Amino acid sequence: MNSPDVIVIGAGVVGASCALALTNAGLRVLIIDRGPVASGTSGAGEGNILVSDKEPSPELTLALRSRNAWFEVNEDIGGGFELDGKGGVVISRSETGIAGLKKLAKAQRENGIDAREVNAAELRKLEPHISPTIEYGVYYPQDAQCQPMLAAAQMIRAVKKRGGKFVQGENVIAINSKNGQLTGLTTNKNTYSSPIVLNATGTWAGDIAKLAGSYLPIAPRRGFILVTVPAPELIFHKVYDADYVANIASGEADLQSSAVVEGTASGTILIGASRERVGFKSEFEIPILRQLAQQAISVFPILKELQLLRAYRGFRPYAPDHLPVIGEDGNISGLWHAAGHEGAGIVLAPATAELITAEILGKTPFMDPTPFSPKRFMNQNPSAGVNVAS
Amino acid sequence: MKPEPARVVVVGGGPAGLSAALNAALSGASVLLIDSSSRLGGQYWRHLPETWLEQSELHLDLDTGLLLISAVANHPKIEIWSGAEIWSATHEDGAATLRLITNGVEKIITTKALVLATGAYDRTLPFPGWDIPGVMTPGGAQSLIKGNGIAVGKRVVVAGSGPFLLPVAAGLAQVGCEVIELLEANSPLRWLKSLPTLIQNLSKIGEAAHYIAIFNRFGVRPKFNRAVVAAHANQDGELESVSIAKIDSNFKIKKIERVKCDVAAIGWGFTADTSLAGALLLKQLVTKDEGVAVLVDENQESSIAGIFAAGEITGIGGSELSIAEGVIAGLAAAKYIGCKAEISNNHHKTRAKKQKFAKALISSYPVKSGWQSWLTDETIICRCEEVKYSKLKFAVTELGATDSRTAKLLSRCGMGMCQGRICGRFVVDLVANESGISPSDISEKERISVGNRPIITPISIELLANGE
Numbered sequence: 138m139n140s141p142d143v144i145v146i147g148a149g150v151v152g153a154s155c156a157l158a159l160t161n162a163g164l165r166v167l168i169i170d171r172g173p174v175a176s177g178t179s180g181a182g183e184g185n186i187l188v189s190d191k192e193p194s195p196e197l198t199l200a201l202r203s204r205n206a207w208f209e210v211n212e213d214i215g216g217g218f219e220l221d222g223k224g225g226v227v228i229s230r231s232e233t234g235i236a237g238l239k240k241l242a243k244a245q246r247e248n249g250i251d252a253r254e255v256n257a258a259e260l261r262k263l264e265p266h267i268s269p270t271i272e273y274g275v276y277y278p279q280d281a282q283c284q285p286m287l288a289a290a291q292m293i294r295a296v297k298k299r300g301g302k303f304v305q306g307e308n309v310i311a312i313n314s315k316n317g318q319l320t321g322l323t324t325n326k327n328t329y330s331s332p333i334v335l336n337a338t339g340t341w342a343g344d345i346a347k348l349a350g351s352y353l354p355i356a357p358r359r360g361f362i363l364v365t366v367p368a369p370e371l372i373f374h375k376v377y378d379a380d381y382v383a384n385i386a387s388g389e390a391d392l393q394s395s396a397v398v399e400g401t402a403s404g405t406i407l408i409g410a411s412r413e414r415v416g417f418k419s420e421f422e423i424p425i426l427r428q429l430a431q432q433a434i435s436v437f438p439i440l441k442e443l444q445l446l447r448a449y450r451g452f453r454p455y456a457p458d459h460l461p462v463i464g465e466d467g468n469i470s471g472l473w474h475a476a477g478h479e480g481a482g483i484v485l486a487p488a489t490a491e492l493i494t495a496e497i498l499g500k501t502p503f504m505d506p507t508p509f510s511p512k513r514f515m516n517q518n519p520s521a522g523v524n525v526a527s
Numbered sequence: 528m529k530p531e532p533a534r535v536v537v538v539g540g541g542p543a544g545l546s547a548a549l550n551a552a553l554s555g556a557s558v559l560l561i562d563s564s565s566r567l568g569g570q571y572w573r574h575l576p577e578t579w580l581e582q583s584e585l586h587l588d589l590d591t592g593l594l595l596i597s598a599v600a601n602h603p604k605i606e607i608w609s610g611a612e613i614w615s616a617t618h619e620d621g622a623a624t625l626r627l628i629t630n631g632v633e634k635i636i637t638t639k640a641l642v643l644a645t646g647a648y649d650r651t652l653p654f655p656g657w658d659i660p661g662v663m664t665p666g667g668a669q670s671l672i673k674g675n676g677i678a679v680g681k682r683v684v685v686a687g688s689g690p691f692l693l694p695v696a697a698g699l700a701q702v703g704c705e706v707i708e709l710l711e712a713n714s715p716l717r718w719l720k721s722l723p724t725l726i727q728n729l730s731k732i733g734e735a736a737h738y739i740a741i742f743n744r745f746g747v748r749p750k751f752n753r754a755v756v757a758a759h760a761n762q763d764g765e766l767e768s769v770s771i772a773k774i775d776s777n778f779k780i781k782k783i784e785r786v787k788c789d790v791a792a793i794g795w796g797f798t799a800d801t802s803l804a805g806a807l808l809l810k811q812l813v814t815k816d817e818g819v820a821v822l823v824d825e826n827q828e829s830s831i832a833g834i835f836a837a838g839e840i841t842g843i844g845g846s847e848l849s850i851a852e853g854v855i856a857g858l859a860a861a862k863y864i865g866c867k868a869e870i871s872n873n874h875h876k877t878r879a880k881k882q883k884f885a886k887a888l889i890s891s892y893p894v895k896s897g898w899q900s901w902l903t904d905e906t907i908i909c910r911c912e913e914v915k916y917s918k919l920k921f922a923v924t925e926l927g928a929t930d931s932r933t934a935k936l937l938s939r940c941g942m943g944m945c946q947g948r949i950c951g952r953f954v955v956d957l958v959a960n961e962s963g964i965s966p967s968d969i970s971e972k973e974r975i976s977v978g979n980r981p982i983i984t985p986i987s988i989e990l991l992a993n994g995e
Contacts, residue, residue: 173927173928173929173930173932173933174926174927174928174933174937175933175936176932176933180933180936286933286936286937287926287937290922290926290927290928290937291926293926293927294925294926294927303927305927305929306929363988365988366944366985367943367944403912403939403942408988420617421615421617421981423615423617423626423994426991427991427992427994430988430989430991430992431992433988433992434988434989434992440988441987441988441989441992442987442988442989443987443988444985444986444987444988445982445985445986445987445988445991446944446946446982446985447946447980447981447982448981448982449981
């Protein structure tokens with residue numbers, strides 16, 4: 138397939154979701170990745186499908202649709218990626234934190250989110266092992282979880298079965314265009330022609346935009362996750378400290394972390410989440426691991442008794458305004474972007490794919506995509522953007 | 528963190544580590560020897576309680592070991608931390624930092640001079656039934672004999688490949704097991720090819736003669752070109768019999784017979800334990816037996832100045848080579864911190880001789896890819912996570928994995944308690960085969976990265992949280 142209808146660059150969850158939606162819409166799709174499936178950020182996260190961590194905003198509208206879209210995708214491709222509508226619990230211990238959480242939950246309820254305030258007794262019914270110091274929380278039945286690598290792999294498997302193609306191990310070295318109209322791309326091994334190229338390369342999306350002669354200010358934000366040894370089921374929901382919501386929205390470079398704890402289908406417990414702007418720095422930093430362990434124990438003292446089996450880190454792609462970048466490039470016609478979802482790439486992927494598909498086909502999308510448009514960066518100075526990433 | 532005194536830190540209490548510690552101390556260095564086991568000696572000299580008199584019968588050079596252990600244990604300049612598990616190691620600004628757990632407490636040490644002698648463990652290959660209780664590695668069988676002096680079973684089959692099968696079979700016979708089969712997968716002709724090198728290592732020839740005498744006494748007759756290709760359980764789920772196959776030179780099955788037994792000790796040589804070296808980002812290379820080894824220079828110094836490596840982690844070669852390397856590493860580390868230590872030509876010559884012998888051995892006992900044909904879809908590949916071969920193949924053929932990392936994350940092979948120590952090495956070969964990549968085209972990076980674990984050994988979340 139050297140001249141498909143659309144080329145998707147990036148075999149992560151966002152690229153795979155878009156490829157699936159485009160294929161289902163009748164287009165012939167070629168996916169290209171320099172590495173194997175989900176070898177970037179999708180393979181280094183927790184599989185969050187959260188609506189709870191978003192304030193009423195266009196992103197929340199996108200997340201709400203996307204959460205349901207995940208269950209439709211699950212149905213469509215026959216599962217196989219551990220999708221679990223387990224629900225989330227957000228807790229807070231400080232007076233100001235509780236007040237903020239109450240306010241957030243109220244605003245979320247007004248925007249269609251099921252957000253139920255729970256007292257100490259109800260909290261213990263949801264999470265028997267939660268710390269006795271925690272007396273207030275909000276329960277979000279819509280929050281869910283999946284295994285993101287399997288999700289990407291299973292969606293790409295479906296794309297291939299439905300006539301699409303996945304080429305791995307090819308590095309895109311040029312985006313080709315003629316008279317301002319995109320004509321295809323060249324990898325280190327082949328040249329492919331296509332009227333549409335979708336850039337779904339996440340943290341590396343700025344590099345692809347640059348290759349095409351355009352500009353996207355996407356930078357990495359590093360996050361560590363701890364994995365415990367497999368344990369009997371101790372934690373039943375995704376449980377996190379309300380500070381996590383504040384951290385996501387922060388533009389600070391310094392390390393921020395707050396407890397995010399959940400079990401997985403395999404019995405291990407995942408402990409997150411840290412965020413810091415340090416570029417692609419890959420060293421394991423012990424103080425961060427220690428801080429994550431301390432915070433997790435403060436929410437679930439029982440975790441003291443478990444052992445840390447491994448730890449991993451990933452780089453979340455984010456734009457300066459912390460909104461994803463979804464839509465056609467402002468400079469190059471035929472170049473599209475679906476990137477910069479930060480820590481919400483998994484939850485937002487299927488709805489992102491719906492927006493992209495509708496716009497490419499010239500149909501009316503389910504929501505106004507303007508807030509996510511790449512065109513919002515058109516008037517920015519490209520040299521300033523390079524510094525963001527370094 | 529308070530500044531540490533100038534000293535040499537040695538990790539590993541086996542032949543290489545003991546030799547390094549002793550030679551560094553004899554050169555005037557203060558030495559800290561860290562060992563994960565509760566007693567010194569490593570896997571090789573895992574000796575019996577001193578009251579057990581016949582122990583030297585079980586182990587030819589136990590005397591060397593006991594002398595070395597006692598010299599190290601009694602040396603005033605050597606401090607020993609036994610039962611200490613290093614969970615994290617980093618290197619920054621010319622010093623290594625080791626974080627370890629000993630007696631339930633975390634300790635953090637930094638050192639400018641570090642000797643890694645972390646040894647090796649049994650190399651395993653999967654086959655149908657290898658997870659049945661009663662199937663074990665030769666190293667596992669030997670530590671049961673040497674640690675407890677007990678017979679591990681009544682009717683025992685020893686199989687696989689490599690010279691290590693001989694002492695294990697001899698040891699099992701001596702503690703009262705009936706060794707009904709001793710099976711070497713390779714042909715005896717391979718031995719002949721390396722005969723000139725073997726003759727130069729007369730001590731080893733003497734060793735072989737010693738085992739042959741034991742086998743004659745107990746009626747054990749070694750057979751070649753044979754392998755255990757399946758194990759079968761009784762109603763209680765314990766080992767009842769094994770399928771023994773006559774195999775061709777590529778390990779493909781020619782003919783099978785069933786043999787009743789209650790223990791099968793099966794091993795295919797050794798895999799170096801490079802977790803600590805990997806955490807320190809030392810350069811590693813792929814060896815001739817497709818294992819991984821730490822790259823060292825002529826003075827056993829790794830790619831990072833001040834970090835030395837000796838013994839099995841620089842290439843599998845047995846105890847005598849480990850000792851020769853350990854001596855050099857200990858002297859070089861002492862010299863690195865300013866002690867007077869001389870590494871002579873003789874040191875290098877002794878090591879070169881042992882290296883030549885090790886090389887000859889490795890080419891005598893290759894593991895051929897035909898073993899993959901012993902597997903069925905139902906065969907467990909990852910024992911920790913109970914992943915079947917069919918699931919690993921699905922990750923490759925359906926989910927698109929072409930490298931072992933992706934296959935691991937999509938199938939959970941190697942994601943369990945042992946973190947791929949058992950299955951990691953052969954999963955690389957299985958994934959390559961399934962993806963149509965020939966064994967010689969598997970990248971060095973692919974083989975090396977299997978042994979890399981930022982968390983070297985599990986640590987309690989509480990200790991992690993309470994640490995500095």
